[in-house]
Amino acid sequence: MSSWLVTEKRSWPEWLALQVLKVGPIPKHLALIMDGNRRYAKLHEQETFHGHIAGFKTLTYVLAWCRDLGITEVTSYALSIENFKRSKEEVEGLLSLASNKFEEVLNEGENLAKHGVCIRIIGNLDLLPTYLRAQTAEVVLMTRNNTKCFLNLALAYTSRDEITAAVRECAIAISEGRLQETDITPRLLEQCLYTAQSCHPDLVIRTSGETRLSDFLLWQSQFSCLFFTKVLWPELSIWHVLGAVFHYQRHHHTVVAARKQAKLLYDRYELEADQACSLDDPECGCDGTKARKIRVERFIADLVERREKTYHALSTQLKEIKKQQQESCEQEQKSEASGRVRVIGECGERVVSVSVADPSLLKRVQQRMLLEAN
Structure with missing residues (x-):
């Protein structure tokens, strides 16, 4: 069994609580701000790296609890761009841990396929080391056809960077004539985000007592239910998660109403954009909406294709790196023998x-x- 897929036998109180909660609405998408690893390590007089290891272990348990609850998608804030400002030793430790865990995933492809786990990476991959970047691409391609549950790992991510990248794509498309200014709507920007394949998170959990989002999914969580708990991330238990789900159920009607209102607003934006296009060019008439949809579809298809090519190029790079490592290892063994x-x-x-x-x-x-x- 992969270290990412742990199994636990539920106690009778846990099983009962799960069954009671499953009667009510369950969030489809859970977002996690895993805060408190460093404080946990300090509290236990350990090196910071051990805190991050404990934090990863907690994540695997949370994924198991989500499976039991019926939560099909989890997004984890694994590495912020701001984390690169920390000490060199800690950053290297985090990147090394990530690389080791991705290597485990690559060795457990069959097991992940059996459980239907699809892993996606969101973030600015250009900021990651070459080997880790190539590993993430291989993991994405290996698990892309699994559809039972989804794990989104935010690596080298901030919401500001994500939104900036989306706006940049639109600006370039306008300058090249592939889009018109009136085509830019909130819905189009959403389709340009790293999370375009995912629904918005229903519930966001942050640990360690901090009550801020720290530049995480700012656009996507505008109508999410937020739950803050004082417990440090490595100390999170199933009861904290069950409490968060109960909190979500209490506010579920508010979240649903807000999202319906937002959808109506987005529809109005697009209608106004089409009307503006008709005023600028009376000849387009009713075809203005159709023309806009065609432009947007082509633009999004091109964006998706370019991202796919990037993943395939990185995957090929990983194979070349591993081949070079194998040849180097064989050469060393040969030299040692000779x-x-x-x-x-x-x-x-x-x-x-x-x-x-x-x-x-x-x-x-x-x-x-x-x-x-x-």
């Missing part, structure tokens, strides 16, 4: 390790040692 000199003389047998790349030099060393041995 550098062993076996000498048999009157004093018995000796095996001496020498670092010799030139075979002729190796032979001279062996002859010299034979003379000394005899």
Whole structure:
């Protein structure tokens, strides 16, 4: 079983609480701000890295609780762009941990497919080291056809960076004539975000007692239910998550009403954009809406295709890196083997390790040692 897919036997009180909550509305999408790893490590007089390891373990348990509850999508704030401002040692530790865990995922593809787990990466991948960036692409491609549950990992992510990237894509498209200014609507910007494939989070949980979103899913969580708890992330239990779901159920009607209102507002924006286009160009008439939809569909299709090509290019890069590592390892083993000199003389047998790349030099060393041995 993959370390990402843990199984637990529920106690009778836990099972009963799960069944009671499942009678009410369950969030489809849960977002997590995993705060408190460093404080947890400090509290237990451990290195910061151990706090992040404990935090990952908690994430695996939360994923198991979500499966039991019927929550099909989880987005985890794994690494903020702001985290790169921390000490070099901590940043390298975080990146190393991420790389190790992604390697585990790559070795457990069959098991993830069995459970239908699809892993997506959201964030500015250009900020990640080459090898980690290539690993993320391979994980995305490997699990893309799994459709039972979804795990979105926010790596090198901030909401401001995400929105900036979306606006940049639209601005470039306008300058190239692929879009018109009136095509830019909130709905179009949403389709340009890293999370375009996901529904908006229904519930956002933040641990450690902080009551802010820290630049996480600012656009997507405008109509989400927020739940803040004082417990540190590694200490989060199933009861905290069940409490958060109960909190969501109490406010579910408000969330639904707000989203319906937002949908009506988005529809109005697009209608006004089409009317503005008709006023600017009376000849377009009723075809203005159709023309806009065609432009937008082509633009989004092109954006998706370019992102797909990036993933495939990175995946190919990962294979090349692993091939080079394998060849390097074999070369080292070969050099190590060729550098062993076996000498048999009157004093018995000796095996001496020498670092010799030139075979002729190796032979001279062996002859010299034979003379000394005899």
